[in-house]
Amino acid sequence: MSGTSGSVAAATADDEYEILCDDAGSFLRRYSTEDGTTVATDTELDGVTAYAPSGDVVRCDAEQAAEPNPLIGSTAQRQTGAGAVTIAAGARSVTLVVYAGAPTVAIGGGTAVTLAAGTSLSWGVDRGGPGGEQLQDQFVFTGVAGSDFVISSTREV
Structure with missing residues (x-):
């Protein structure tokens, strides 16, 4: 064939x-x-x-010109024993880890809440950038005798 x-x-x-x-x-x-x-x-x-x-x-699906990404500054603070750590309003994130003792946290001038050893808490916002979201309240973490905790935070710089 x-x-x-x-x-x-x-x-x-x-x-x-x-x-x-x-x-x-x-x-x-x-x-x-x-x-x-x-x-x-x-x-x-x-x-x-x-x-x-x-x-x-x-x-048509193109986004408007994107704002430049903001610079993010980070801090980590350890508190042992009596004393306070204050994170001013305007942070992007705040994280607490309690290793020992019974420190307290007061948010936005409210009533202080006692935290137990082993507690881990985080607060944060999704969108940053110029005009973006920020945590609006101040955080005050207060240690007492025997306290051991770490606070980390981020904010636009």
Whole structure:
């Protein structure tokens, strides 16, 4: 049995589409390639009505220019025996680990709560950056005789 095989190629345009946005809203951009030349044609979303972009053209799902990531400063403080550690309002995170004794914590000037040895607590916010979230309260950790605890915190610098 013998035969031949082959393919037939016809010269056709290669079209690709993308939905873009500008100051006026969404529109359709068609990229056509014919004879090695690419041509971009803008239309309304119906694909027929001509469209003239206004303002900056971006992908519709593109986020606005991202704010630069803030610098984050970290501190770790150990308190043994009597004494206090204060974390000012505006921190991004605060973490406490109690190793011994019964220190207390007062948040935002509220009533102090006694903590048992082995306690581990954390407070934090998700979004930082300029205008981002911060813990709004001051934290005051007070050690008594026999206390041993560590406080770590982060904040934008």
